[in-house]
Amino acid sequence: MQKAKAAGGHIEIDPQASFLGIAIVAVPTSAADYVTTLSGQRPRYALVVTLQGPIASYIVDNSGKKLQLLGQTATGVTFRQAVFGQYQNGSLGPIWFQLAFGDCSSAWMAGTCAL
Numbered sequence: 229m230q231k232a233k234a235a236g237g238h239i240e241i242d243p244q245a246s247f248l249g250i251a252i253v254a255v256p257t258s259a260a261d262y263v264t265t266l267s268g269q270r271p272r273y274a275l276v277v278t279l280q281g282p283i284a285s286y287i288v289d290n291s292g293k294k295l296q297l298l299g300q301t302a303t304g305v306t307f308r309q310a311v312f313g314q315y316q317n318g319s320l321g322p323i324w325f326q327l328a329f330g331d332c333s334s335a336w337m338a339g340t341c342a343l
Contacts, residue, residue, distance in 0.1 A: 237289040245283035251276045263312045267327040269311035281305040306310040308332035310340050
């Protein structure tokens with residue numbers, strides 16, 4: 229994010245991967261401890277998203293020009309990510325607060341993505 233801001237742009241995903249599934253799961257204790265260390269808040273749930281590539285991320289300037297490829301997957305590659313957070317009721321109603329996210333192959337996930 230800092231690199232994108234320094235270039236006067238933002239991060240963009242292109243092409244978008246295909247969604248294969250979304251699940252809401254309870255967060256294992258060790259993963260919750262890790263997220264609490266990062267964010268200062270304890271997640272109660274994780275959204276586990278299964279996607280199929282191709283997908284690539286770029287730094288893009290404000291005119292839409294792609295400045296740098298940050299990473300990509302091959303066509304047909306299936307991967308999972310988990311987004312940790314909690315719902316809170318506010319003046320606008322229930323809102324999802326994202327506390328952390330990561331690739332399901334990361335060791336700190338501690339079985340979060342074992343569906």
